[in-house]
Amino acid sequence: MQAEILATGDEIRTGALVDSNSASIAELLEQNGIEVTRHLAVGDDLSMLVAVLKEIGARADAAVVTGGLGPTQDDLSAEAAAQAAGVSLVADARALEEIEAFFRKRGRPMSDSNRKQAFFPQGARCLYNALGTAPGFQMRIDRCTFFFLPGVPHEMRAMLHEQVLPALHALQGTAPQFRLTRVVSTFGLPESIVGERVAAIAGLYPDIKLGLRAKFPEIQVKLYLNSADAAQGEARLAEAVQWARERLTPNVFSVNERSMAAEVGELLRQRSATLAVAESCTGGLIANWLTNTPGSSDYFLLSAVVYANDSKVKVLGVSEETLARKGAVDEETARQMAEGARRAAGATYGLATTGIAGPGGGSAEKPVGTICSALAGPQETISRRLTLSFGQRQMNKQMFAMLALDLLRRYLTGVLKPA
Amino acid sequence: MQAEILATGDEIRTGALVDSNSASIAELLEQNGIEVTRHLAVGDDLSMLVAVLKEIGARADAAVVTGGLGPTQDDLSAEAAAQAAGVSLVADARALEEIEAFFRKRGRPMSDSNRKQAFFPQGARCLYNALGTAPGFQMRIDRCTFFFLPGVPHEMRAMLHEQVLPALHALQGTAPQFRLTRVVSTFGLPESIVGERVAAIAGLYPDIKLGLRAKFPEIQVKLYLNSADAAQGEARLAEAVQWARERLTPNVFSVNERSMAAEVGELLRQRSATLAVAESCTGGLIANWLTNTPGSSDYFLLSAVVYANDSKVKVLGVSEETLARKGAVDEETARQMAEGARRAAGATYGLATTGIAGPGGGSAEKPVGTICSALAGPQETISRRLTLSFGQRQMNKQMFAMLALDLLRRYLTGVLKPA
Incomplete structure (x- = not known):
């Protein structure tokens, strides 16, 4: 079964909004053995919408459409x-009743524009929405079964999992192929x-498909x-x-989609250890x-x-003396911060x-991208100084936070031996 | 001039990666008076790519394609x-030279697979990439001028701003229409x-187009x-x-795309005031x-x-006594935290x-979604308790952080009068 995904709305077409729905729909369909062949996005333009629905209707077996179900014009x-x-x-x-109930329950007034949300194409099956006021619907256009969901x-x-997926499995008829990742x-x-x-x-496991994904500041290897x-x-x-994993050690930090922070947390939990953090340039991102x-x-x-x-x-x-002598961005300062947080x-x-996350604050000696991190433990305090710049404050913050968490991960797993 | 945007890659097709590039391309093109009519995304499949490039080539005046320029197969x-x-x-x-120089400069070995990145379709104009190893290219397919950029x-x-936009303006020939937002x-x-x-x-300003965008936990009104x-x-x-703004006051916090945090920062700066935060349930998100x-x-x-x-x-x-008597989630505790941060x-x-951000930790008296916030200032300390639940830890954290920052914003702007 081949499926397409259509995101609608001027916010998406004009780039005001990043469409993350299409990715989560694609992921779920692929995991259930339904091949996603295309994503599309168009704006709030009736004739364009009609044209694209007809195109997809002539081409795909199934399609999931998001957006355009709200109360506005x-x-x-x-x-x-x-x-x-x-x-x-x-x-x-029933859709009208549910919209009314939604507003009653929240003690909010229901507006006329909300009433419009209970109108569907003749023959469509309504997909009720337990979490909001916009119901969706399922209907056939040409050879394709469409599922219209809120944005x-x-x-x-919730509607995708509870209503669309069972309907797709019923349409497929056959035992689902498992798409494993x-x-x-x-x-x-x-x-x-x-x-x-x-x-x-590719030679060792020809049945497995490989994908690399740069999810800054990580690089993920995905196997399908x-x-x-x-x-x-x-x-x-x-x-x-x-x-x-063996080819990439010690740079692998998880094999189960756990984030670096969750992985470090798990390592701490296994050791019944606790953590205190002192953040300057990462500004709370580690926390x-x-x-x-x-x-x-x-x-x-x-x-x-x-x-x-x-x-x-x-x-x-x-120490004020250290700050005066060495400055805030310094390995000795980082060590005292780590020890201070641990003690506090x-x-x-x-x-x-x-x-120095930038864009300002750099100098010849300590350019933007300079990061000092330190780890204080029961036996010792270690520190590192590096310079890495990505030209963007938020990217630098992310890289700095990952470097610090990775220092702790390596220490806890014994990859980083005391100097 | 009508433009389309094509994102390529199995990571995007299968939903492993959210495509944020298409939105940023669309935004820039629209701002420059170039109408974006469609976004598309397909996987790393040669025949599908060829088919979609031909479709777009027959339909659009210009197209920006991202991805598929890397070193891998x-x-x-x-x-x-x-x-x-x-x-x-x-x-x-020149592309080959630049790729070599990129690796030389960073002292990293250049691999054979990187060399492949210097091969382009005959007649294409190379678009050099100062920030990475993947150059792009510009070429005509059918009636459409394509710009291929790295993902x-x-x-x-950087390449979009420095190379694609000037080329598009040249193609347009006419004075650009300004798309204002x-x-x-x-x-x-x-x-x-x-x-x-x-x-x-719509009646008062018929030339202006309105779009609503739910960017949790904000609602944005966009005017085009x-x-x-x-x-x-x-x-x-x-x-x-x-x-x-007048219709929506006092819920409007910015009219220039400034985030709530940046807006609060600006209000503090204007008053030569400083801020200290004490975060429990928001876990560093405010910082x-x-x-x-x-x-x-x-x-x-x-x-x-x-x-x-x-x-x-x-x-x-x-006070330990307050914590023992009232618990961590309490208005009195929040007041002491705010005063303590201010003092520290x-x-x-x-x-x-x-x-309580959840999913665990809730009780009948203090369910998940309970948030106490407090603001301590030179004259007084105020506090609020609310219960709002969004069923997801990260959404609750975001809502809690916004509520706290909004409390400060309202206080600083005088919308929130002392009780």
Whole structure:
């Protein structure tokens, strides 16, 4: 079964909004053995929408369309679908009831424009939306079965899982082919080197497809396999993952799509260790990444985001003399920050960053991209100084945060031996 | 001139990677008066690529293609373009030289696979890449001028601005139509209410196009205008922005695409005030947002990300008795955190969050989504308690961080009067 994905809306067409829906739809379809052949996006233009729906209708077996179901006048999906199929719009009683109930429950007034959302092309099957006010619908145009979903990501995803996927499996009729994926996440090697190290996989595992993905600041190696038997396929993939991992060690930090922060958290949890962070140039990004993992309060105690020198002194006990003599961006300062954070929180480890994220603040001696990181533990404090610049403040922050977390990961896994 | 955008790569087709390039290309083209009619994405499949290039070649005036220029075997753009145009591939001497120089400069070995990146379709104009190893190229297929760019976002963007845009202006020949955009950013109203409040704009300003964009947790009102005269258009748009702002006050926090954090930063800067933050449930996100703005060190002194109760006591001086009696998620605790952060950093204002981001940790009395925020200033400390749940940890963190920053924004602008 070949599927296409259509995102609609002027916000997407004009680039005001990055379309992340199409990627999450594609990922789910592919995982369920449905080949995605094309993504398309067009604006809120009725004749363009009708034309594209007809094109897809003549070409694909299935299509998922997002957007254009809202209450405003530029929401045109139902009308376009009706025109493409040559039918009229009719109200769906249950959809109208559910929209009314949604507003009642929240004690919010229902507007007339919300009522429009209960009108669908004749013959369409309504797809109810438990999380929002915009129901979707399923209908056939030409040879293709279309699923129209709202553009709000979490509403779209819930409907995709609960309503679209079962309908697609029913359409497929056959036992689903399992599309299996594994991700080997690396940090610290350029993409071309990663690619060369694993290139031989094509000969060793001809049934497995390889994809490299630069997800700054990581490079991911993705392995894909289509298999009629999920367990057998998983075993085969695990073998290839192990092979790739050996070629890329010690730069591999996870083989299960876990982020660097979640992986470091897991390493801390396994060791019943705790962490305190002192962040200058990373500005809270390390803490934000760590706390995106549920349960991180088990090991993450504190991050002191000490942007001002005065805060470095008061909160972390960094020596004023060191700051005066060496400056804020210095390995010795980083060491004192790491030790101060560890002490302030009573944590097993203290991790610190201080550097220059730019665009301003650089000098000949300490250019933008200079990053000092330090790790204080029960036995010792280690520190590193590097200069790496990516020309963008947020990229530099991300790289700095990854470098610091990787320092801790390598230390905890014994890859980084004490000097 | 009508343009299309094509993203290539199995990572995008299968949803492993969210395509943000197409949005940034669309935005730039639209701003320069070039209408973007379609976005497309297909995988690393030679025959599909050739077919889609031919389709676009027959339909559009210009097209920007991203991806498929890298060193690996699934990088097929040059070959597909050659086949679509019916020409062969030839090496570009300068491109080869530049790739060699790139590796020399970084002291990294150049691989054979990198050499392949210097081969282009006969007749193509090479677009050099100062930031990476993948040069792009410009060529005609059928009636359309294509620009092939690398998929790495910052390389792509640099080439788009420096090479593609001037070429497009030359192709257009006429004085460019200015596509003007303004964004009114709101927080705290549902999308349907925002839409209704500004719906009358269609009658008042028929030349201006309206788009609503839910950029969680904000709702943006975007106003678009095509104009031959940039200054005249800007004045007209400014008038409409002012009208929309009045309908949406006090929920409008910026009219210049400034983020809430940048806007709060600007308000602090104007008042020569400084800020210290104490974050529990937001886990560093407020600090991360604040420090994404260059120069934020002028007003942002400290964020204490106090995940552990012990850190709340030691770093911020929160009373152990309050924590024992009321718990970590409590307005009184939030007040002490805000006052503690303000005191620890010697800041004008202290801002604190403590809440339950989920998925665990909720109770009947304090369910997931409970957020207490507090603001301590020279005159007083104020606090708020709300319950809002979005079913996802990261969405809850974002909402909590916005609520806290909005509390400070309203206080600084006088919208929030002391109780």
